[in-house]
Amino acid sequence: MQIGQRYRINGIVQGVGFRPFVYHIAVDNRLTGDVCNAEEGVLINVYGRREDIENFDRTLRSHSPTFAVIDQIDCVTVPYISKTNSKFWTVFEMPIKTLFFRFLPILQFVQNAGAR
Numbered sequence: 001m002q003i004g005q006r007y008r009i010n011g012i013v014q015g016v017g018f019r020p021f022v023y024h025i026a027v028d029n030r031l032t033g034d035v036c037n038a039e040e041g042v043l044i045n046v047y048g049r050r051e052d053i054e055n056f057d058r059t060l061r062s063h064s065p066t067f068a069v070i071d072q073i074d075c076v077t078v079p080y081i082s083k084t085n086s087k088f089w090t091v092f093e094m095p096i097k098t099l100f101f102r103f104l105p106i107l108q109f110v111q112n113a114g115a116r
Contacts, residue, residue, distance in 0.1 A: 001050050004033075004078040007060070010041040011071035018042055018068050022060070029056045032081075034089040047081050 009018070014037050022035040022044055031048040044060075046053055057075070064070060 002048060002080040002082070003050050003053060004045065004047045004080045005053050005057070006076050006078045007044040007046075008038065008041060008074040009044065009070055009072070010074075012067070012069040013042045013064075016067040017065040021063075021065050021068075025056055025059045025063075029053070029059075031056055032087060045078070 019035045019037070019042065022042070026033060026035070026044075026046055029048065029052040031046045031052055033044065033046040035042060035044045037043075046056060061073065
């Protein structure tokens with residue numbers, strides 16, 4: 001049976017090789033979907049056979065990159081999405097909202113320095 005799962009991983013999972021790790025275990029389990037940075041961690045969508053997603057889940061929970069620290073894993077079942085010639089994608093762009101809030105203090109500093 002084909003299913004979909006959405007994972008939200010919180011913790012130290014950005015900048016430590018977590019997305020490439022997810023990519024490899026998804027591909028090893030013949031899953032499609034995507035992985036991308038989220039505001040407080042990583043968001044993963046996987047689609048495929050139930051057995052393959054269960055193997056993916058076990059590996060995700062039992063192994064991780066050396067410097068990754070997983071604080072929380074939330075997982076929900078989502079509708080299966082079938083795509084012809086689908087692959088698993090790693091999305092490297094950071095959400096605009098996250099970029100804005102990360103750089104806001106720098107922008108404020110620059111603005112204040114220019115006002116002197």
